[in-house]
Amino acid sequence: MSADAIPVGPGLAIPEAEIVERFVRASGAGGQNVNKVSTAVELRFDIAGSPSLPESLRARLLARRDRRITDEGVLVIEAQRFRTQDRNRQDARERLAAFVAAGLSVPKPRVKTKPTRGSQQRRLQGKRERGEIKRGRGTRDWD
Numbered sequence: 001m002s003a004d005a006i007p008v009g010p011g012l013a014i015p016e017a018e019i020v021e022r023f024v025r026a027s028g029a030g031g032q033n034v035n036k037v038s039t040a041v042e043l044r045f046d047i048a049g050s051p052s053l054p055e056s057l058r059a060r061l062l063a064r065r066d067r068r069i070t071d072e073g074v075l076v077i078e079a080q081r082f083r084t085q086d087r088n089r090q091d092a093r094e095r096l097a098a099f100v101a102a103g104l105s106v107p108k109p110r111v112k113t114k115p116t117r118g119s120q121q122r123r124l125q126g127k128r129e130r131g132e133i134k135r136g137r138g139t140r141d142w143d
Contacts, residue, residue, distance in 0.1 A: 006093050008100045015052055019096070020044040021089065026080040040080035043092040048073025053100075061103040068099075075099065 005013035026040035047053065047061050047069065062073055069075050077099075079092035115123075 006097050008097050009104050012054075012057075012100075012104070013052070014045065014050075014096065014100065018045060018050050018052060019093075021092070023085060026088075037085075039083060039085045039088055040078065041085065041088040041092045043077040043079065043089075043096060045075045045077075045096055046073065047075055056106075057100070057103050060106075061100065064103070066099075 004016045006016075006019070007013045020043070022042045022044075023038040024040045024042055025038050047058060050058065053061070061075075062069065066075075068077060075096070077092045077095050079088040079095065081091055082088050
């Protein structure tokens with residue numbers, strides 16, 4: 001891992017060259033300063049075209065249904081939580097590292113199980129009881 005890379009996990013770092021940062025004006029409250037200073041950071045990372053990500057990790061990240069990932073496979077993170085450009089830049093990089101680190105864990109495959117005979121019988125018995133209650137609600141002849 002080189003010094004100019006964002007560490008993500010053991011043996012994995014994102015090189016600075018693969019990150020595109022743009023500084024824009026932050027929205028929301030901030031007085032006169034908000035109209036003059038570009039403190040918000042828009043960080044872009046091309047997941048689909050990144051040579052530093054293993055293929056399995058890339059596929060897991062792209063499969064996530066996240067609104068921050070564009071159709072081209074580019075992750076866009078907007079950071080404007082803080083008042084300084086430096087803190088927002090740091091925040092965006094931390095969020096990028098957290099996003100990629102979340103994809104490192106391989107989900108455990110689901111094992112199909114059959115319902116037990118007892119659980120099936122309890123379910124059917126409950127349905128029968130419910131049906132009896134409903135049948136008892138019919139119109140009564142009081143004469």
